[in-house]
Amino acid sequence: MTVNEQILEEIAACEKLLIGIGEEWKAEGIPDMGILYEKMNELIKDKDFFIVTTVTDGEILKSPLEQSRMVAPCGNATWRQCSKTCTKDIWEPGEIPQDVCPHCGAPLTGNTIEAEDYIEEGYLPQWKAFTMWLAGTLNKKLLVLELGVGFQTPTVIRWPFEKTVSINKKSHMYRIHGKFAQLPDTVKGKADAVLENSTEFFRKL
Ligand SMILES: [Zn+2]
Structure with missing residues (x-):
């Protein structure tokens, strides 16, 4: 076999x-x-x-x-998180149209271990x-x-x-x-x- x-x-x-x-x-x-x-x-x-x-x-x-x-x-690049980690919120692809954090205005980044401060709640x-x-x-x-x-x-x-x-x-x-x-x-x-x-x-x- x-x-x-x-x-x-x-x-x-x-x-x-x-x-x-x-x-x-x-x-x-x-x-x-x-x-x-x-x-x-x-x-x-x-x-x-x-x-x-x-x-x-x-x-x-x-x-x-x-x-x-x-x-x-290790996360998922299509999910978005705040690049400054001002919030533990994680957004689905396209949920935030401008790809900018609605809380602090920082750019969003992929929710992965590559992020400066990876939000593991994802x-x-x-x-x-x-x-x-x-x-x-x-x-x-x-x-x-x-x-x-x-x-x-x-x-x-x-x-x-x-x-x-x-x-x-x-x-x-x-x-x-x-x-x-x-x-x-x-x-x-x-x-x-x-x-x-x-x-x-x-x-x-
Ligand atoms: Zn933020």
Whole structure:
């Protein structure tokens, strides 16, 4: 059986599906990103899944993937915040026509970790939903797909996912990355490394 067939079989068989999306999924330079997310939705829409992404371009929000089942801890550039952080308000795209803070008049900026003073309230409600979901995976057959997560922000997905896999006896992980697919001993026997760019791999899945 090929790795692709194995993954498809495990998606069908798992009770919980955790997906991590990292650096390789930045839409910049990938013209068909929308198609990849649509494909992901087709593959997983009937599963009990949760997606954690460090990508901040907001492309995933345009996809049909269920938004109550995803969290973007590094933020979302299409959501706007005050560049001076005079308020914790966060606005949807186009909600403030001039892109200027209605409280203090400062320009708005993307609600991401790139902002000088990142307003974390944007993702915290979904983070709460995620931690509750994750707590419910402990004794369940858990499949973890880690797609293109390197070492830009390893504390968000990479290291916590390794820990999740190491403590769940029924878990299995695929770490797919063009350069950094290596696995630590803590997940030995419970994880497979696929050394291939994860968007290219996913396109062929
Ligand atoms: Zn302001």
